[in-house]
Amino acid sequence: MTLDETIDLLSQIALIDDRVVKVDTAEQRAQVTVWAAVLRDVPLQFAGEAVGRHYAESAWPIMPKDIAGRWRDQVRDRLGRSTGTFEPADHPNVDPDDRYGNAYVAALRAQRGAIAGGTTEPVGLRELMPAVGSRLGGGRAVDLVPANSDFRTTKTAMYPPRTQPAGPPERSVHCPACGASPGKPCRTTNRGRQMNGIHPSRRDAYEAAQATDSKGDHS
Ligand SMILES: [Zn+2]
Numbered sequence: 001m002t003l004d005e006t007i008d009l010l011s012q013i014a015l016i017d018d019r020v021v022k023v024d025t026a027e028q029r030a031q032v033t034v035w036a037a038v039l040r041d042v043p044l045q046f047a048g049e050a051v052g053r054h055y056a057e058s059a060w061p062i063m064p065k066d067i068a069g070r071w072r073d074q075v076r077d078r079l080g081r082s083t084g085t086f087e088p089a090d091h092p093n094v095d096p097d098d099r100y101g102n103a104y105v106a107a108l109r110a111q112r113g114a115i116a117g118g119t120t121e122p123v124g125l126r127e128l129m130p131a132v133g134s135r136l137g138g139g140r141a142v143d144l145v146p147a148n149s150d151f152r153t154t155k156t157a158m159y160p161p162r163t164q165p166a167g168p169p170e171r172s173v174h175c176p177a178c179g180a181s182p183g184k185p186c187r188t189t190n191r192g193r194q195m196n197g198i199h200p201s202r203r204d205a206y207e208a209a210q211a212t213d214s215k216g217d218h219s
Pocket of ligand 1: 179199
């Protein structure tokens with residue numbers, strides 16, 4: 001932030017909190033100098049947002065250290081998320097074999113600076129991982145292993161499948177009379193008791209379904 005931008009920021013702060021900006025001209029000049037020095041690395045836009053966040057959380061008048069602290073936290077967070085991959089080939093004036101050359105160091109420093117300053121998004125490990133199938137999404141690399149027979153035996157022993165009497169085959173369709181779902185027994189419509197048999201209209205529905213199926217098979 002330049003000196004002019006610091007004056008901008010202070011005049012904005014004066015609008016929302018009259019305790020911050022000095023009234024005396026000499027004091028005001030000293031204040032601008034100090035704020036500009038503390039906030040030298042902080043972009044004006046970030047400082048403005050930091051002021052807003054400060055007053056959302058605190059009743060105290062804002063100090064330049066409050067803004068600088070938020071900026072440091074952001075820089076640390078962004079550099080922490082960056083994996084630090086640097087591709088010399090992306091920089092035309094960099095000799096990839098001259099790792100200690102001025103151009104290489106300058107380009108590397110510029111990249112870190114851009115990530116810290118927020119003009120370049122940090123690339124995290126997650127984005128660098130190859131995506132396995134779009135359904136898994138998010139670049140997550142997952143190897144799905146098919147269940148082997150040992151697994152199935154163990155699973156069956158631990159969680160035996162529920163055994164059910166097969167019942168009449170008409171149970172495979174929805175019952176239009178009592179509303180029973182496919183596979184569930186019919187229930188009497190007045191008392192809701194489970195029936196051993198089925199409603200006649202379910203048999204009709206079943207036979208209609210069979211007819212439709214077989215017609216479909218032959219066409
Ligand atoms: Zn029924």
